[in-house]
Each structure stands twice: as structure tokens, then as C-alpha cells.
Amino acid sequence: MIIPQTPKGFRDFLPSTSLKRKLVLAKIVSVFERFGFDPLETPAIEFAETLKGKYGEDEKLIFEFTDRGDRQVALRYDQTVPLSRVVAQYPELPKPFKRYQTQNVWRAENPQKGRFREFLQVDFDVVGSSSTLVDSEIAQIISAVLKELGFKKFRILLNSRPLLNDLMKSSGVDENLVTGAITSIDKLKKIGIDGVIQEMVGRGIPTEVAKKVIESFQNAKPNQEVQSVLDTLKDSGEDMSSFVFEPTLARGLAYYTGIIYEAEVEGFSAGSVCGGGRYDKLIGQFSGTDYPANGASFGFDRVLEAMEEQGLLPEVKTTTKVLVTIFSKDLVQNSLKVAQELKAQGINTEVYLDTDAKLEKQLKYADAKGIPFAIILGPEEAEKAVVNLKNLSTKEQTQVPISEVITKLT
Amino acid sequence: MIIPQTPKGFRDFLPSTSLKRKLVLAKIVSVFERFGFDPLETPAIEFAETLKGKYGEDEKLIFEFTDRGDRQVALRYDQTVPLSRVVAQYPELPKPFKRYQTQNVWRAENPQKGRFREFLQVDFDVVGSSSTLVDSEIAQIISAVLKELGFKKFRILLNSRPLLNDLMKSSGVDENLVTGAITSIDKLKKIGIDGVIQEMVGRGIPTEVAKKVIESFQNAKPNQEVQSVLDTLKDSGEDMSSFVFEPTLARGLAYYTGIIYEAEVEGFSAGSVCGGGRYDKLIGQFSGTDYPANGASFGFDRVLEAMEEQGLLPEVKTTTKVLVTIFSKDLVQNSLKVAQELKAQGINTEVYLDTDAKLEKQLKYADAKGIPFAIILGPEEAEKAVVNLKNLSTKEQTQVPISEVITKLT
Numbered sequence: 163m164i165i166p167q168t169p170k171g172f173r174d175f176l177p178s179t180s181l182k183r184k185l186v187l188a189k190i191v192s193v194f195e196r197f198g199f200d201p202l203e204t205p206a207i208e209f210a211e212t213l214k215g216k217y218g219e220d221e222k223l224i225f226e227f228t229d230r231g232d233r234q235v236a237l238r239y240d241q242t243v244p245l246s247r248v249v250a251q252y253p254e255l256p257k258p259f260k261r262y263q264t265q266n267v268w269r270a271e272n273p274q275k276g277r278f279r280e281f282l283q284v285d286f287d288v289v290g291s292s293s294t295l296v297d298s299e300i301a302q303i304i305s306a307v308l309k310e311l312g313f314k315k316f317r318i319l320l321n322s323r324p325l326l327n328d329l330m331k332s333s334g335v336d337e338n339l340v341t342g343a344i345t346s347i348d349k350l351k352k353i354g355i356d357g358v359i360q361e362m363v364g365r366g367i368p369t370e371v372a373k374k375v376i377e378s379f380q381n382a383k384p385n386q387e388v389q390s391v392l393d394t395l396k397d398s399g400e401d402m403s404s405f406v407f408e409p410t411l412a413r414g415l416a417y418y419t420g421i422i423y424e425a426e427v428e429g430f431s432a433g434s435v436c437g438g439g440r441y442d443k444l445i446g447q448f449s450g451t452d453y454p455a456n457g458a459s460f461g462f463d464r465v466l467e468a469m470e471e472q473g474l475l476p477e478v479k480t481t482t483k484v485l486v487t488i489f490s491k492d493l494v495q496n497s498l499k500v501a502q503e504l505k506a507q508g509i510n511t512e513v514y515l516d517t518d519a520k521l522e523k524q525l526k527y528a529d530a531k532g533i534p535f536a537i538i539l540g541p542e543e544a545e546k547a548v549v550n551l552k553n554l555s556t557k558e559q560t561q562v563p564i565s566e567v568i569t570k571l572t
Numbered sequence: 573m574i575i576p577q578t579p580k581g582f583r584d585f586l587p588s589t590s591l592k593r594k595l596v597l598a599k600i601v602s603v604f605e606r607f608g609f610d611p612l613e614t615p616a617i618e619f620a621e622t623l624k625g626k627y628g629e630d631e632k633l634i635f636e637f638t639d640r641g642d643r644q645v646a647l648r649y650d651q652t653v654p655l656s657r658v659v660a661q662y663p664e665l666p667k668p669f670k671r672y673q674t675q676n677v678w679r680a681e682n683p684q685k686g687r688f689r690e691f692l693q694v695d696f697d698v699v700g701s702s703s704t705l706v707d708s709e710i711a712q713i714i715s716a717v718l719k720e721l722g723f724k725k726f727r728i729l730l731n732s733r734p735l736l737n738d739l740m741k742s743s744g745v746d747e748n749l750v751t752g753a754i755t756s757i758d759k760l761k762k763i764g765i766d767g768v769i770q771e772m773v774g775r776g777i778p779t780e781v782a783k784k785v786i787e788s789f790q791n792a793k794p795n796q797e798v799q800s801v802l803d804t805l806k807d808s809g810e811d812m813s814s815f816v817f818e819p820t821l822a823r824g825l826a827y828y829t830g831i832i833y834e835a836e837v838e839g840f841s842a843g844s845v846c847g848g849g850r851y852d853k854l855i856g857q858f859s860g861t862d863y864p865a866n867g868a869s870f871g872f873d874r875v876l877e878a879m880e881e882q883g884l885l886p887e888v889k890t891t892t893k894v895l896v897t898i899f900s901k902d903l904v905q906n907s908l909k910v911a912q913e914l915k916a917q918g919i920n921t922e923v924y925l926d927t928d929a930k931l932e933k934q935l936k937y938a939d940a941k942g943i944p945f946a947i948i949l950g951p952e953e954a955e956k957a958v959v960n961l962k963n964l965s966t967k968e969q970t971q972v973p974i975s976e977v978i979t980k981l982t
Binding site (some may be wrong): 172173176181184201228279480494512514 | 573574575576577578579580582583584585586587588590591594605606608609610611612614615616618619621622635637638639640641643645646647648657658660661662665666667668670671676678680689690698701705706708709715716720788807809851857858859890891892895898902905909912915918919920921922923925926927937940941943970
């Protein structure tokens with residue numbers, strides 16, 4: 163016998179969970195489409211060299227292996243690098259290219275609470291325009307998605323990579339210590355001023371300079387890039403209380419070149435639910451020519467967790483509306499006919515698929531599955547050409563003609 | 573520079589293709605749900621031993637590798653084995669368990685026309701009932717899906733694994749040559765009577781016995797299993813011309829134990845679009861107890877190919893309804909406001925994301941993307957609080973108030 167189990171960090175989604183995920187995903191996708199984005203799908207397996215050199219030190223988490231043809235291949239690690247490859251590979255795609263992509267990615271993370279080795283990313287990106295209209299639309303979409311999902315209070319943090327660099331350099335941080343210093347300042351909220359100074363000093367930055375850095379960031383004002391985005395958002399009629407300039411925001415990935423974003427849901431402490439930014443130099447690695455690009459990615463599991471915490475997840479166990487029970491072997495045909503009629507009307511209908519189960523067992527099954535109604539069709543009903551419609555939550559049962567069932571369930 | 577390419581046998585789905593695939597998949601899923609099936613998702617990666625010993629000689633096509641933790645793992649090869657593992661692993665799932673599953677599978681096939689290394693399978697199965705109602709519902713669903721997709725003429729072939737064995741044995745085929753003989757008879761339509769006899773003789777079956785086999789299959793009648801399914805289909809009001817008893821149908825997979833199905837679309841010669849059958853002994857390999865099970869799988873690429881050939885594929889390039897162009901830098905705000913209004917009404921609206929492109933370029937872009945309408949908003953329109961709505965296929969252009977645009981596009 164084989165022990166039925168999944169490898170650590172991998173998950174099965176049983177029907178009720180899978181349905182909830184589908185519903186939430188469909189809501190997010192509807193927002194992307196409302197803003198004029200179309201879907202893209204890329205393969206699970208890419209040549210390893212397509213992915214390498216893009217993710218910084220996290221590169222070690224790529225699931226890489228040698229295939230039967232002795233090629234080094236790797237599982238999709240994110241959706242930004244595949245998008246970049248696609249843009250370079252199909253130059254005929256009209257630009258700006260606006261695409262969304264909702265596929266699984268794989269990372270050999272140490273599995274822990276809320277961290278998985280296979281998880282869904284929900285990305286949207288605009289390639290081929292460096293306009294500030296793109297930069298503000300990305301922020302606007304993050305906001306529209308969070309609203310669509312029912313979140314009342316959230317903050318979309320905005321910053322600019324060039325601004326981060328400028329602030330570091332003008333504070334006197336040595337050119338080759340800037341990246342490290344940015345990593346430290348990113349932790350300001352987590353480890354506090356003293357913690358950041360200590361960490362910077364540990365990186366070889368003089369204490370005086372580290373103090374100067376703190377001061378510059380505390381007094382930082384939006385640069386022109388950030389300011390134009392804020393202005394455009396205002397022009398678009400957005401509620402500006404959700405958009406916040408956050409000079410210490412850094413974002414991990416190496417490939418950002420301009421504006422960066424992160425979204426936080428109020429009351430949800432497990433981290434940001436969305437992040438992104440401009441990456442004008444990534445596609446050039448595949449195409450030889452640079453294409454300006456900007457986009458963001460929702461961590462689907464984080465989004466669901468936040469929705470769950472705030473009671474925003476839809477309660478759904480099945481899409482089935484009614485179970486047509488089987489009263490006895492003689493009446494199977496009657497039940498099948500009724501079920502056929504309901505299905506013809508587009509009503510999701512399940513027939514109990516056993517001819518010798520007791521009625522009680524059949525109703526218990528409907529309950530366990532979360533089916534809201536059951537139809538019972540005994541000899542009396544068959545004769546009168548009616549059915550018993552039972553509401554399984556109120557336990558109310560009424561003898562009605564089939565037409566009434568259709569009206570009630572559509 | 574990295575050459576932008578995908579490994580052989582793997583595909584990118586650009587927006588128009590991806591949209592078509594999504595639409596077709598949604599139609600199939602709607603039928604599954606109409607029959608009371610709910611979704612299940614399983615991970616891409618399983619322990620290799622979960623998959624091994626289930627697929628016969630095709631097992632060599634499994635994508636298998638050693639992960640960082642030195643575990644032998646493998647990519648999902650089909651959805652029947654993961655379903656079987658799930659049923660064993662979560663005994664709390666109410667039975668009969670009716671699930672559909674639409675995920676990619678990976679097979680290290682030799683890539684050739686219509687054969688890929690990553691492809692979508694569209695499965696539905698019922699676990700936990702050996703009733704003939706299940707056997708007929710599976711056939712009924714295959715038919716309902718094909719109708720939903722618009723196919724007018726198709727045949728659902730039915731046969732029974734026990735019947736195949738009985739016919740072989742009663743013709744005098746030696747017990748340990750039965751499996752080989754079944755593989756040969758399955759090719760009757762392809763290689764003809766003489767071809768089958770020759771192949772059987774090559775397998776060590778005497779010519780006389782081989783001739784007897786042909787004769788038995790030519791005169792074969794449905795056994796009780798097949799007959800009850802045909803009767804139940806008739807009772808359910810199905811058009812019986814689509815369901816055909818086909819005694820030579822064998823199906824490749826080793827795990828079938830009862831009724832088997834295959835669906836053919838008339839006029840489509842690239843092979844069957846759906847196959848399945850009863851497998852009452854597979855789940856027992858994980859759970860220790862047998863669970864009766866039956867289901868079928870649509871080959872999504874085959875289905876699409878057949879739809880394409882018969883002109884049934886939806887023509888869709890984008891879900892975007894309208895492009896709001898940008899007339900000049902002064903009028904950006906006006907265009908953004910109009911776009912905002914349209915989006916608020918649920919109309920999929922794209923704003924041209926560059927403030928200094930010529931109008932002609934913007935309209936060409938809309939054309940290239942397949943967006944049906946464009947809005948042009950110049951100084952005159954801004955003043956009058958109207959817009960120019962341009963139909964991009966008829967080239968007709970009319971000055972209308974925004975409310976009229978909303979009525980027209982919703």
C-alpha cells in the first residue's frame with residue numbers, strides 16, 4: 163500500500179476551498195479586465211538560463227532539474243521574467259502590452275505557516291510605456307482590486323527607487339554600500355531607528371552618516387516621479403487617503419528601476435498583500451532593446467488570509483442547488499426525468515447516484531455537501547405529477563409542481 | 573543576451589488564444605456543475621511513488637526528479653491518480669464524491685503535431701458508487717459537454733472490460749495472451765481484419781483462434797453492464813443515436829475494470845476527444861479499501877482542434893470594449909474621468925497610456941488589439957460634455973453624451 167500524502171509545502175484544495183479560491187480569483191480578474199488587461203499563460207517549465215540572474219540571492223529557491231534530453235530546466239518562479247521573455251519572443255504583440263497572469267509558481271522555500279512551495283500569483287503588468295499614466299494606473303488597479311474584494315481600509319505605499327538611491331548618496335553613503343543601506347532602511351518600522359543605525363554601522367557605514375540617513379528619510383519629500391503619480395491619481399478622482407508616500411519602502415527584487423508599490427490591509431499584520439514596481443531594464447536582457455515596464459503582483463494566499471480574518475470570504479461549499487433523491491427502484495425514472503428538466507433550465511442538479519440508499523442517508527449526504535435543497539419524489543407525488551421540495555436549512559417541505567421548483571431555484 | 577525561447581513541447585498562450593481557451597473551459601465546467609460536480613485541485617508535484625505502477629509502459633514519460641531534500645518527486649501525469657490519493661487521504665469527503673479537475677499535466681512525450689509536454693486535462697469523476705446510474709451519467713455528461721460546445725454529430729462508444737476478456741477467453745485465447753490480443757483487436761478499424769489476425773499470430777495466438785476472435789467480436793452483443801447503461805440513458809430521455817456499443821474498444825490504461833468510454837466527433841479524424849471508464853481497484857492501492865470509481869477526461873487540445881476545424885471556436889481577441897484615446901496633454905484629465913465613469917458602470921475600458929501619441933497611432937493600436945470601439949475627446953467635445961464614439965469596424969463616428977456610450981456598451 164502507498165501512503166496517501168503530499169510533499170511538504172504542497173496543498174490539495176478540496177471542493178469548498180477550491181470554490182472560494184475560484185470566486186475570489188474571478189473577482190480580481192474582473193477588475194483587470196475592466197482596466198483593459200487580457201490574459202497570458204506561459205509554461206510551467208522554462209530553460210533554467212531564462213530564470214537565472216534575475217532574482218538576486220533568492221535564485222537558490224528555483225526548482226531546477228535536468229530533463230531527459232539533458233537540458234537544464236526550471237519550474238516557473240514568478241510571472242515577471244516569463245512575461246519579459248514573451249515580450250522579447252513575440253515582437254508582434256501590440257504595445258502597450260497589458261496582460262494579467264494567474265498561474266502557480268514554485269519556490270523551494272522552507273515550508274512554514276503561510277509559506278508554500280507551490281502558490282498562486284496574481285499579476286498584472288503594462289509593457290511598452292514609461293508614461294506616468296501607467297505608474298498611476300497600476301496603483302489605481304491595486305486599489306480597485308482591494309475594494310472589489312470588500313476591504314474597507316487599506317494603504318498603497320508608494321516610493322521611487324531612484325529617490326532611495328539619491329537619499330542615500332546625498333546623506334554620504336558610499337556608492338557600493340547603498341544597496342545594503344537600502345535593505346536596512348526598509349526595516350525601519352520593524353527594528354526602529356536604533357536598530358537601523360546599528361545594522362548600517364555593521365555594514366561599514368560611519369555612525370554619523372547612518373544618523374544623517376535616518377534624518378534624510380524622515381524629512382524626505384516625494385520626488386517628481388512620485389508626485390506626478392499622486393497628482394494623476396487625484397485627477398482620476400481617487401480617494402487620496404489610500405495612497406501614501408513611504409520613503410523607506412524598498413522592495414526586495416533587484417530589477418526595479420523606478421516607482422515601487424506595496425499594499426497593506428488595515429488590521430492584517432501578516433504582511434503586504436501586493437507589491438510591484440517599474441522594471442525598465444529586465445526585458446532588454448532577452449530582446450537586446452529595453453522596453454519600459456511596470457506591474458504588480460497579489461500574493462493570493464495572503465489576500466485570502468486577510469479576507470478570512472475580516473470575514474470577507476464567501477461562504478460556499480458547492481455550486482449544486484438541489485439533490486434529486488431516489489425514492490425506490492420503481493421511481494428511478496421519475497427522478498431522472500425531473501433532474502433532466504431542472505438541468506435543461508440551467509439549474510445545477512445532482513441525482514443521488516445509488517438506487518438502494520435510504521432517504522435519510524440521501525438527505526444527510528446533501529447536508530454534508532452543503533446542497534441547499536432536496537427533491538423527494540414518492541409514489542404519491544409521481545401520480546400527482548408534483549415533487550416534494552425540501553429546504554435543508556429550514557427543514558421546510560412543500561409539495562409543488564416542477565415549474566414552481568424551477569422558478570424558486572433560478 | 574538570453575535567447576527568448578520555450579523548451580520543445582511547451583507553449584505560451586498569447587491573449588487571444590488564452591481567452592478562447594478560458595471561454596471553452598468555462599463552458600465545459602458549467603456542464604460539470606450543472607450535473608452537481610465541484611472542483612478539486614491537487615499539487616503539481618507528488619511523491620514519485622504515488623504515481624508509479626499506475627500507467628503501464630507509459631510510466632517512462634513521467635517527469636521525475638530529486639528535490640533539494642533528496643526526495644523523489646514527479647510532476648502530475650494525470651488527474652485520476654491524484655484523485656485516488658485524495659480520496660484515500662481525506663476519508664471525511666462525503667460519498668459519492670463528484671469532482672471535476674482542470675489542471676495541467678506533464679508528460680515527456682516526443683513532441684509532434686498536436687502532442688505536447690504540458691497540456692490541460694479536463695476530468696470529471698464519481699467516487700463511491702458502483703451503480704449503473706453513475707455509468708450512464710458519465711456517458712450523459714460527455715454528450716452534454718459536446719452539445720454545449722456546439723458539436724452536432726458525435727458518437728460515444730461504450731464497451732466493457734470484462735466483456736472484452738470474456739470474448740477473448742471464449743474464443744480460446746490463452747489467459748496470458750488476453751491483454752496482447754485486446755491491444756490488437758483495438759486496432760481493428762485502423763489495420764483491418766487481416767492486420768489484426770497477423771498481429772495476433774505474431775503474439776503467439778494460433779491462426780484458427782485469431783479468426784475465431786474476429787468472428788466473436790463481429791457478433792458480440794452488449795453484456796448486462798453495457799445494456800443497463802443503454803437502458804438508463806434511454807430512460808433519461810437521451811437521443812440514443814449518439815451512444816454506440818463498440819465491442820473492439822479497449823482503451824490503453826491498465827486500471828479500468830468495468831465500462832469504458834470514448835467519444836468521437838464526426839468529421840474530426842485526429843482521434844477521440846474524450847475517454848474514460850470505471851476503475852474500481854485503483855483507490856484501494858492508497859486506502860487499503862477499494863472504492864468504486866468512474867470518470868472520464870477530455871483532451872482539451874483535441875477538443876479545441878475539433879472546434880476550430882468545425883468553426884465552433886469563439887472569435888475573441890480581447891475582453892476590452894472601448895479604448896479611451898488621449899487627444900492632447902491638456903485633455904488627459906477629461907479622458908481619465910470618462911474612463912473612470914465607464915469602468916464604474918462595469919464596462920471594460922482601456923485608457924491609452926501615453927500622453928504624446930498621435931490619434932492615428934492610438935486607433936491603430938485599438939485595431940491591432942481587436943478593441944471594438946474608441947472614444948475621442950477633443951476640445952470641442954470637452955466643452956460640450958460629449959464624446960466621439962467611433963465604431964472601429966464600421967469606422968462610423970458619432971458625437972454622443974457619455975450616458976449614451978454607457979447604454980450602447982453595456
